[in-house]
Amino acid sequence: xxxxxxxxxxxxxxxxxxxxxxxxxxxxxxxxxxxxxxDLLVSCWGVTAGGALAFSIRALRVSNVEIDVAPxxxxxxxxxxxxxxxxxxxxxxxxxxGTGPACGGG
Numbered sequence: 001x002x003x004x005x006x007x008x009x010x011x012x013x014x015x016x017x018x019x020x021x022x023x024x025x026x027x028x029x030x031x032x033x034x035x036x037x038x039d040l041l042v043s044c045w046g047v048t049a050g051g052a053l054a055f056s057i058r059a060l061r062v063s064n065v066e067i068d069v070a071p072x073x074x075x076x077x078x079x080x081x082x083x084x085x086x087x088x089x090x091x092x093x094x095x096x097x098g099t100g101p102a103c104g105g106g
Contacts, residue, residue: 005059006059008056008058008062009059009071009074009077010073012052012053012056012078012081013073013074013077015052015055015077016048016049016056016081017080018052019048019052019081019084020080020084022041023084023088025041029041042091045088046088049084052077052081052084053077053078053082053085055077056074056077056078057078059073060074
């Protein structure tokens with residue numbers, strides 16, 4: 001893996017980890033917040049997940065290898081980003097349907 005690919009892979013996996021941290025924060029706090037704070041938290045979550053996927057796919061394309069033999073960082077970045085984007089899509093569908101997570105008031 002060359003330096004350019006390695007940098008993209010590292011950025012991708014770091015963004016994916018940040019995205020999962022924002023996912024956890026959204027699950028814990030976003031339903032307690034109103035307005036701008038909740039929107040900002042969820043927006044940052046989506047942007048980092050999208051960035052993680054973009055950088056990881058870029059690293060995969062630049063490396064010119066099949067997904068089966070791609071470096072572990074590239075695979076990790078892709079899978080974490082896909083998991084976070086799937087959770088984001090489910091949260092969006094739930095919000096559009098008018099339902100949300102039950103808040104225990106904590």
